Amino acid sequence: MNNVIFGIDVSSRDSSVCEFVGQAKNEFKITNDTPGFTQLLKELQLFAKKPQIIFESTGVYSRRLQAFLDDYDYQYVIMNPLTAKKEMNQGLRYNKTDKNDACHLAMIQLQNHHPFFKKEAEAYHKMQSLDRSYDELTHDIVSAKNRLHRILQLTFPEIETLFNIARGENYWQIVKLYPHCQIVRNLNKDNIINDLLKIKSIGQKRAQKMADKLIDLANKAYPAASQDSPETSDAVYYADRLLQLTADRNERLEKMIFLAQTLKTDDLEILVSIPGFAKTTAVRVLAELGNIRRFKNPNKIDAFIGIDPGRYQSGQIDSHLGISKHGNAIARKVLYRAIGQIAQAAQFSPCHIAEYYAKKKSSQTKGFKKIAIASVHKLVRTIYALIINNQLYDYEVAKQNQRRKS
Structure with missing residues (x-):
C-alpha cells in the first residue's frame, strides 16, 4: 500500500x-x-x-x-x-x-x-493573485498609452510636450480637459487656470505657467481631425481609461502591501532595504516567490524563475544553452527589471550588485542580457541570504562577504 x-x-x-x-x-x-x-x-x-x-x-x-x-x-x-x-x-x-x-x-x-x-499561508496565494492582476493592468496601461499617443497625433500632438518628465495622472486629466487644440483656443487664460486648479497637486503658480504653455502649444498645432471628430472623443475615453486603470493597479498594490505586512516575517522590510528596491518591487517579489524560506538553496529559486542554465545532450554532444526560461516568468521579469533600478539607485546608495553589473558592462565581453541575468543570479543569492538570516541589507557586510568568496 x-x-x-x-x-x-x-x-x-x-x-x-x-x-x-x-x-x-x-x-x-x-x-x-x-x-x-x-x-x-x-x-x-x-x-x-x-x-x-x-x-x-x-x-x-x-x-x-x-x-x-x-x-x-x-x-x-x-x-x-x-x-x-x-x-x-x-x-x-x-x-x-x-x-x-x-x-x-x-x-x-x-x-x-x-x-x-x-x-503556504493564504496571504501568499492572495498576493500572487493580486500581482497577476497588477501585471495584466500594467499591460493594459501600456496598450492604452500607445492608443492615446496615436490619437493625439491627429488632434493635439503638441500637448505631449507639456510635461518634461514621465507623463502620468495629471497629464491624463489635462488631456481629458483639452483633447483637441481648438478647445484651448476657444478659452481665455483665466478659464484654463481655473480648470487646472481643480486638478490635485497643481497650485496657482504652476497653473499659470501651464496655461501659458497650453495656449502656446495649441496655437502651434495643426490638427488632422476636427474638434467634433470621433478621435477627440476617443482621446477623452483613453485618458479616462488610463486614470481608471492606474487607480485599479494602485489598489491592488496597496492590498499586496497590506497582506505582506500581515505575514509573521520581516521579509518586506528586508527586501526594501536593498538599494533600488521600492515597496512595489519588494512586494511583487514576495507575491511571486512566496515564502522564500521554503527553498533549500538559491539554485532552487533560479530554477523556479527559469534562470537556471539549460543543457542539450545528444550522442557525443553535451553543451550548455542559455537560461531554461522554465517556471515563473513574471518573477523573472520583476527581478530582471530590478537590476536596472539597483544600477540607478547606486548613484546615491552603493550596492555590490550594482558594482558587479557595472564591472561586467564595462568589460563588454558579454551581451547586455547575459550581464543582466548574471546580476539576477547575484541578486537571488543576496535575497536568499538576507531572508534566511533575517538581516537587512548592509553594503559593507556584502562587500566583506564578496572578498571572502573571491
Whole structure:
C-alpha cells in the first residue's frame, strides 16, 4: 500500500486519472466539478494510508483540483509542465493521450519521488493573485498609452510636450480637459487656470505657467481631425481609461502591501532595504516567490524563475544553452527589471550588485542580457541570504562577504 499513486492529467472540463496500486493500474475520468471531485474522493478514501497524488500545473484549471485536495488535507506533487514533459520523454512516453499522460505522471512519481508541495499561508496565494492582476493592468496601461499617443497625433500632438518628465495622472486629466487644440483656443487664460486648479497637486503658480504653455502649444498645432471628430472623443475615453486603470493597479498594490505586512516575517522590510528596491518591487517579489524560506538553496529559486542554465545532450554532444526560461516568468521579469533600478539607485546608495553589473558592462565581453541575468543570479543569492538570516541589507557586510568568496 506504500506505493499507491494517483496521476492526474488536468484539462479544462475534465481530468484523466491513473491509479497505481503496486503493479495494478486503474484508469478513469472525472469532471472538474463537485460530482467529479466527489468521485475522486471516494477512490482516495479506499486506502487506509493516503495515496501520493501528482499532477501538472495548468494554471486556473489545476487550481480547482488543488483547492479540493487542500480542503480534504491530501498531500500532492505539482509538476512544472516542461519538467514533466522532459521526464516523460526519458523512456516513458510512446503515445500522446490524456490517459497515457496520467499514467506517466504516476510513473514519474514512482521513479523519482518528487517532494510534496508545501502549502503556504493564504496571504501568499492572495498576493500572487493580486500581482497577476497588477501585471495584466500594467499591460493594459501600456496598450492604452500607445492608443492615446496615436490619437493625439491627429488632434493635439503638441500637448505631449507639456510635461518634461514621465507623463502620468495629471497629464491624463489635462488631456481629458483639452483633447483637441481648438478647445484651448476657444478659452481665455483665466478659464484654463481655473480648470487646472481643480486638478490635485497643481497650485496657482504652476497653473499659470501651464496655461501659458497650453495656449502656446495649441496655437502651434495643426490638427488632422476636427474638434467634433470621433478621435477627440476617443482621446477623452483613453485618458479616462488610463486614470481608471492606474487607480485599479494602485489598489491592488496597496492590498499586496497590506497582506505582506500581515505575514509573521520581516521579509518586506528586508527586501526594501536593498538599494533600488521600492515597496512595489519588494512586494511583487514576495507575491511571486512566496515564502522564500521554503527553498533549500538559491539554485532552487533560479530554477523556479527559469534562470537556471539549460543543457542539450545528444550522442557525443553535451553543451550548455542559455537560461531554461522554465517556471515563473513574471518573477523573472520583476527581478530582471530590478537590476536596472539597483544600477540607478547606486548613484546615491552603493550596492555590490550594482558594482558587479557595472564591472561586467564595462568589460563588454558579454551581451547586455547575459550581464543582466548574471546580476539576477547575484541578486537571488543576496535575497536568499538576507531572508534566511533575517538581516537587512548592509553594503559593507556584502562587500566583506564578496572578498571572502573571491
